Amino acid sequence: MCGICGCGSSSKSKFSPLKPHHHHHDEQDSHDHAHESHGERLIRVEQDILAKNDSYADENRAYFQQHGIFALNFVSSPGAGKTTLLVATINALKNTRPIFVIEGDQQTDLDADRIRATGVAAVQINTGKACHLDAYDIGQAVQSLSVPDNSLLAIENVGNLVCPSSFDLGEAHKVVVLSVTEGDDKPLKYPDMFHAADLMIINKIDLLPYTNFDVARCIEFAKRINPDIEVLQLSATQEPTLTAWLDWLDTPAA
Amino acid sequence: MHEISLLESVLDTLETQAEQQGFQQVKQVVLEIGALSCVEADALRFGFDAVMKNSLAEHAELVIINIAGQGVCPKCQQSVLLETRHDPCHHCGSFGVTVLQGQSMRIKELIVI
Numbered sequence: 048m049c050g051i052c053g054c055g056s057s058s059k060s061k062f063s064p065l066k067p068h069h070h071h072h073d074e075q076d077s078h079d080h081a082h083e084s085h086g087e088r089l090i091r092v093e094q095d096i097l098a099k100n101d102s103y104a105d106e107n108r109a110y111f112q113q114h115g116i117f118a119l120n121f122v123s124s125p126g127a128g129k130t131t132l133l134v135a136t137i138n139a140l141k142n143t144r145p146i147f148v149i150e151g152d153q154q155t156d157l158d159a160d161r162i163r164a165t166g167v168a169a170v171q172i173n174t175g176k177a178c179h180l181d182a183y184d185i186g187q188a189v190q191s192l193s194v195p196d197n198s199l200l201a202i203e204n205v206g207n208l209v210c211p212s213s214f215d216l217g218e219a220h221k222v223v224v225l226s227v228t229e230g231d232d233k234p235l236k237y238p239d240m241f242h243a244a245d246l247m248i249i250n251k252i253d254l255l256p257y258t259n260f261d262v263a264r265c266i267e268f269a270k271r272i273n274p275d276i277e278v279l280q281l282s283a284t285q286e287p288t289l290t291a292w293l294d295w296l297d298t299p300a301a
Numbered sequence: 302m303h304e305i306s307l308l309e310s311v312l313d314t315l316e317t318q319a320e321q322q323g324f325q326q327v328k329q330v331v332l333e334i335g336a337l338s339c340v341e342a343d344a345l346r347f348g349f350d351a352v353m354k355n356s357l358a359e360h361a362e363l364v365i366i367n368i369a370g371q372g373v374c375p376k377c378q379q380s381v382l383l384e385t386r387h388d389p390c391h392h393c394g395s396f397g398v399t400v401l402q403g404q405s406m407r408i409k410e411l412i413v414i
Contacts, residue, residue, distance in 0.1 A: 091409070177306060235387060238387050270396075271387045
C-alpha cells in the first residue's frame, strides 16, 4: 500500500484489482497530487454507489447485443424451482438453439452438475458469503464459457429475493420465479425484486390443489408493484405446461 | 447483506478519489440513501466500521442523508409521497404510482485530509 496517499490498500473490494492503477510507486516523485495541502477539505463525489457494477453491466449488455446473446437473469427464493425449470427448458430447446448457463450459489457445484447432465455447458460461480451475482462475475463467466453468437444465456442467481434486485448483470430481462408452495403475498413482501422483474413465473402450479395459494391475489399484488409485469403459470416438472414459456422465449419481442 | 458489497464499492470509490484528488485520509463520508432504495441505513451503519477498517477511511464518520420517496399518480397526475414502492396514491387510491425520487443510493461528498 502506498504510505502517502493510501491507494493500493488491502481493500476487500472484489472490484479494486480490475481497473488499472496508473500510479508509479517506485519513486516518491512520481506522486503528482497535492500532498502539501493537509487541511480538511470537501470533495463532491455525486456518484451512484453501484456505478462500478452498472458500468460492468453496460459492458455486458453491449457485448450481448453485439453477439445476439439473449441473456436472462433468473431470481427467486431458494427452492422455487429455478434449476428444475432450466433443466426442463434446456431439454425442450437444446436441439433448436445454443444454450449456456451460469449458476450462482454460495457454495457447491451441484446445480452446474445438474445442468451439465443435460449436455449443456455451465459454469458455476460460488459467491462465498455474497448473496448475489454481480456484473463483473458475469463478464468473466461469459468469457470462460466462450458463449457463441445467438445463444440463450441463462443466469441462475443466488436464491434470494432481496439482494439480486439491486445488481444489474446486463441481462435482457429479470425473470422472477415464485412457487405455489410459497406465500401468494411475496410480491408485497419483496417489492424491489418484483419491481425489477419483467416476467413472473408461478411454478409448481400442479401442486395448487394442495396449497392455499391464491393465484389471482398473487398476480394482483405483483401488478401493484409493477403494472407491466408479465405472468406465466407452469409446472417445471410437467412438460405440457411449458408451452407458453417456450413461446415467450421464442418471441421476437423477448 | 448486500450492504457489505455496497460498502466495499464505496471504499473502492474512496480509493479512486484519493488517487485522483490527492488525499490521504477520509474524515467523513456523506451518503444519500433513498427511502425506496433496497438498502437499510442501519445495516450500512452497522457494516461501515468493519469494511473501512485498515483503509484510508478507518475511523471516518458516516453521515446518511435520507431522501424521501416521491412519485406521480398515473390516474390523477398528482404528486404523491411514498413510504414504500407499492403505496397507493393518497389522493385517489390508485396503485402503480410512477416513482420520481427516492430510489437512489449515492456517495454525495467527502471530507478529507
